Amino acid sequence: MNSARVHIVVLLMLWAGFAKGQTQQSATFEPSNETAQRAYFLAQNHLVKGDLEQAYAAFQTCVDEEPDVSGFHFELGKIELELGRYESSLKHLNEAIELETTNDWYHYYRGQTNLTLEKYDDAWADLMVWAKERPGDLESLDLVAELFLVSGELWHAYQAYSFYEDEIAKNLEVRVKRMMLVMNSQLNERQIVEFVNDAIRDFPEEPLFVFERAGLHASNGDFSKAIPIYEALINSNPEFLESYISLAKCHVASESGTDIYPLLEKGFKSVDIDSGDKMNLLLSINDDAQIDTLLLIALDAHPEDPRLNHFIAMRHVSFGRFEDGLSSYEKVVQQNPSSIEVREEYLFLLYKMKDWEGLVKYSKEALTYFPLESVFNYYEGVAHAQLGDHKNAVKAFKEGLTIVFDAPELGGILASNLAMSYRELGELKKSYTAFEESLEYIEDPYVMNNYAYFLATDRVDIQRALDLSTKANNAVLEANFLDTHALVLFLLNRNEDALEMIRQAKALLPVELGPDAVFLER
Numbered sequence: 001m002n003s004a005r006v007h008i009v010v011l012l013m014l015w016a017g018f019a020k021g022q023t024q025q026s027a028t029f030e031p032s033n034e035t036a037q038r039a040y041f042l043a044q045n046h047l048v049k050g051d052l053e054q055a056y057a058a059f060q061t062c063v064d065e066e067p068d069v070s071g072f073h074f075e076l077g078k079i080e081l082e083l084g085r086y087e088s089s090l091k092h093l094n095e096a097i098e099l100e101t102t103n104d105w106y107h108y109y110r111g112q113t114n115l116t117l118e119k120y121d122d123a124w125a126d127l128m129v130w131a132k133e134r135p136g137d138l139e140s141l142d143l144v145a146e147l148f149l150v151s152g153e154l155w156h157a158y159q160a161y162s163f164y165e166d167e168i169a170k171n172l173e174v175r176v177k178r179m180m181l182v183m184n185s186q187l188n189e190r191q192i193v194e195f196v197n198d199a200i201r202d203f204p205e206e207p208l209f210v211f212e213r214a215g216l217h218a219s220n221g222d223f224s225k226a227i228p229i230y231e232a233l234i235n236s237n238p239e240f241l242e243s244y245i246s247l248a249k250c251h252v253a254s255e256s257g258t259d260i261y262p263l264l265e266k267g268f269k270s271v272d273i274d275s276g277d278k279m280n281l282l283l284s285i286n287d288d289a290q291i292d293t294l295l296l297i298a299l300d301a302h303p304e305d306p307r308l309n310h311f312i313a314m315r316h317v318s319f320g321r322f323e324d325g326l327s328s329y330e331k332v333v334q335q336n337p338s339s340i341e342v343r344e345e346y347l348f349l350l351y352k353m354k355d356w357e358g359l360v361k362y363s364k365e366a367l368t369y370f371p372l373e374s375v376f377n378y379y380e381g382v383a384h385a386q387l388g389d390h391k392n393a394v395k396a397f398k399e400g401l402t403i404v405f406d407a408p409e410l411g412g413i414l415a416s417n418l419a420m421s422y423r424e425l426g427e428l429k430k431s432y433t434a435f436e437e438s439l440e441y442i443e444d445p446y447v448m449n450n451y452a453y454f455l456a457t458d459r460v461d462i463q464r465a466l467d468l469s470t471k472a473n474n475a476v477l478e479a480n481f482l483d484t485h486a487l488v489l490f491l492l493n494r495n496e497d498a499l500e501m502i503r504q505a506k507a508l509l510p511v512e513l514g515p516d517a518v519f520l521e522r
Contacts, residue, residue, distance in 0.1 A: 002087070004196035008131065009091075009102045021503070027131055028061075031061055032066065033065055035061070035062070035065050036062045036065035036344075039058045039059070039061035039062045039065065039275045040059075042058045043055045043058035043059045043062065043163035043214050044074070045330075046058060046207065052079050052082060052083055052411070053083075055075075055079060056076060056079045056080070056083075056468035059072055059075045059076050059192040059365050060076065062075075068096075068254070069099075069404070070095075070096045070098060070100040070106070071096070073092045073093070073095040073096035073102075074092070074093065074096040074100065074106055074109070076092040076232055077089045077090075077091075077096060077106075077113070078109055078112070078491050079111060080092060081109060081112060081113050082100045082118075083188070084514065086113055086116050086117050087117070089109075089113045089318070089419055089511070090113045090114070092112070092116065093109055093110040093113060094108060095282070095321070096506055097110060097236075099149050100391035104129055104130045104132075104133040105130070106131050106233065107126040107127070107129040108126065108127065108130040110125045110126045111125075111126030111127035111130065111144075111147075112125075114126060114356045115148070115151055118151075120148070120151070120153050120156050121156075122181065123147075123156070124150075124156045124160065124172070125149065125150075125184065125334045125517060127142040127160070127406055128144075128160065128163050129319070130144070131160065131163070131164070132163075132168075133334070133402075135168045138171070138173060138174065141160060141164055142177075143159065143176070144157075145157040145160045145161060145162045145177070146487060147438040148160065148318065149312070154181050154184065155185070155207075156356075157181055157363050158178060158181040158185070161174050161177055161178045161181070161438075164373065165178075170202055172203050172206060172378045175202065175203060176197055176206075176208060179195065179196070179199060179208075179209070179212065180197075182195050182211070187217070189220075191351075193213075193216060195219075196209055196213050196216065200213065203369050204460065205238045205308070207216065207236070207237040207243075208240075210232075210233055211230075211233060211240065211243060211246070212231060213229060214226045214229035214230050214233070215246065216241075218249070218250055218253075219247065221253075223253065223256075226246075226250050227247065227251070227256075228252075229246035230243050230246055230250065230360075231247065232331065234247065235493050238384070239269035241267050241269060241272070241273065242268045242270065242273060242405055243274065244263040244264070244267030244269075245263070245264070245267035245268075245270070245273050245277065245278075245281070247283060248260040248263040248267065248284075249281070249282065251263075252281070252284045253481055254326065259286060259399075260281070261285060261290050262285070264281055264285070264294055265294065265297065268294050268297040268298045268301065269297055269301055270301060271301045271302065273301075275298060275301075275302045275305045275307055275308040276307060278294070278298045278308075279298075279307070279311050282294060282295075285365050288319075291315075292392070295308075295312055295315070301311065304335055305335075306335035306336035306339070307341075308333050308459045309328055309332045309335060310328075310332045310336070310342060312328050313325050313328035313329045313332055313345075313443065313491065314345070316328055317345075317349060322349065324354055326346075326349060326350070326355075329342070329345065329346040329349060330346075332346070333346055337369060338369060340370060340373060340481045343369070343376070343447075344364045344371070344375060346362065346365055346417040347359060347362060347366065347376070347379045347497035348379075350362060351379060351382065351383075355385045357384045358385070359379055359380070359382070360380060360383040360384060360387070363376045363377075363379040363383065364380060366379075367380070369487075371401050372405075373403075374382070374399075374400035374401070374403045374404045374407070374410060374414065375400075375405075375410060376400075377397065377399050377400025377414070378396075378400055378410065378413060378414055378417070379381065379399070379419055380396040381393045381395075381396035381397040381414070381418075381421070382402065382417065384396060385417065385420070385424070390421040390422075390425050391425065393421040394418060394421045394422060394425070397414050397415075397417050397418035397421065398418060401414050401415060401418070401437075404441075408441045408442045409441070411438075411441035411442075412438045412439070412441035412442040412444055413438075414438075415434050415435070415437040415438035415441060416434070416435065416438040416444070416450070418434040418435035418437075419431045419433075419435040419438060419451070420430070420450075422434055423454065428458060428460075431454070432451075432454075432455070435447065435450075435454075437453040439451070443483070445471070445475035445476045446472075446476075447471040448468040448469070448471055448475075449468070449469065449472040449478075449480065449481050449484050451468055452464075452466075452468035452469040452472065452484050452488060453465075455468070456469075456484065456487045456488050457487075458493055462488060462491050462492060465488045465491075465506075466488050466489075469481070469484050469485040470485070472485075473485050478507070479506075479508040480505075481507055482501045482504050482505035483501070483502070483505050485498075486498040486499075486501035486505065488501045489501060
């Protein structure tokens with residue numbers, strides 16, 4: 001129900017900077033006596049150079065020479081405001097306004113000073129003098145409202161827009177902005193309802209106000225009142241797409257049993273409705289073909305939305321459409337390069353697809369964004385190893401081990417893979433050391449079995465191989481583990497025990513596979 005309201009909050013943030021160019025006002029007077037003239041032109045030169053303190057001193061000379069010239073006091077007030085000396089700024093601007101009460105720019109700057117001093121009522125009065133001189137300039141009105149919003153004063157921002165409609169003219173754009181503030185205020189429900197009803201009465205052709213009235217009913221769970229309003233809105237304003245989504249939400253929340261697919265098919269075309277809202281509504285659709293159609297419609301409205309593309313990528317993978325998944329993940333990585341989650345999923349998919357060159361490329365790219373995430377070193381190392389480039393695999397695994405923090409499982413995996421790459425390079429001692437490091441991180445039975453097997457086949461430290469194999473077999477009942485244990489026992493001349501291990505291993509194999517040649521050889 002809150003999609004339009006979220007849109008409203010976003011719009012509040014777009015007002016910043018609307019009328020900045022309108023606030024540069026300089027005095028248009030010239031002093032009469034020679035001393036004041038010299039000081040005036042000196043002050044102007046200092047202003048051009050940005051020497052505010054020097055400019056202030058020169059304008060003070062002007063005031064001393066001609067105290068009845070309001071512009072001199074105004075310039076002093078502006079300089080003090082810029083220097084952050086707000087009480088002094090207020091004093092000078094008060095003096096300027098006493099001399100020339102109708103000058104709207106004097107009021108504008110005093111309004112800014114009062115805002116800084118948190119004198120919000122005084123600031124509002126001054127800024128309204130300035131705004132009233134610009135009756136058709138809504139950008140100036142937006143600027144005034146923005147000044148209060150930046151100060152956290154929603155009420156005074158609202159009053160600025162109210163002043164316009166009360167004193168100048170009713171205006172749809174202004175009323176919509178008032179509603180933005182009302183919907184995000186601390187007003188009670190009765191006051192909000194009154195505001196919305198007044199807006200509907202004043203602007204009967206504007207669907208947004210009727211939409212908000214329906215939203216108030218829906219947020220209270222009064223779906224019997226909200227649903228007919230949304231239905232009427234769809235009939236009268238078929239292109240106001242927010243109504244379709246909100247009506248669908250009402251049917252879901254009220255468990256009416258109504259088929260919401262036709263509503264979503266229309267509403268998903270809106271670029272203003274948040275993609276997250278759309279994805280949440282997909283949970284209420286059971287037909288996969290309909291979900292795929294709706295996702296295509298949503299993607300057409302939000303082609304660069306990383307959340308939507310991520311959802312689509314995960315859906316492709318879950319249905320086994322891996323090539324489509326890769327394409328979608330490529331988009332997501334480009335749209336949201338700072339997401340660790342997305343990059344991990346993408347690299348895992350490349351791993352599953354055995355795209356080793358792609359895995360090298362994108363794991364390196366991930367490390368440029370996340371140099372302390374050793375999981376990316378792991379993927380790079382695995383890819384190098386699969387490509388037969390064990391030197392670079394060793395480099396990647398070692399770099400990963402230097403940055404493993406509070407992740408013993410990952411540390412163990414990195415070290416065991418390092419051991420395998422060292423072995424491929426013929427550096428057996430380094431391989432044994434890496435296996436030992438892996439087991440220091442976590443005593444994984446599969447790593448223990450592999451290490452025991454290599455020690456046995458290398459005829460190195462058979463007693464260590466026996467210890468490792470014994471631990472592995474105590475942890476997991478697995479035919480290959482029993483075979484390794486049999487080999488170790490055989491090397492220790494414990495042939496009867498070795499034969500028993502082989503028999504147990506054969507018993508674990510499925511009958512349909514037939515006798516294992518390795519076991520028969522043992």
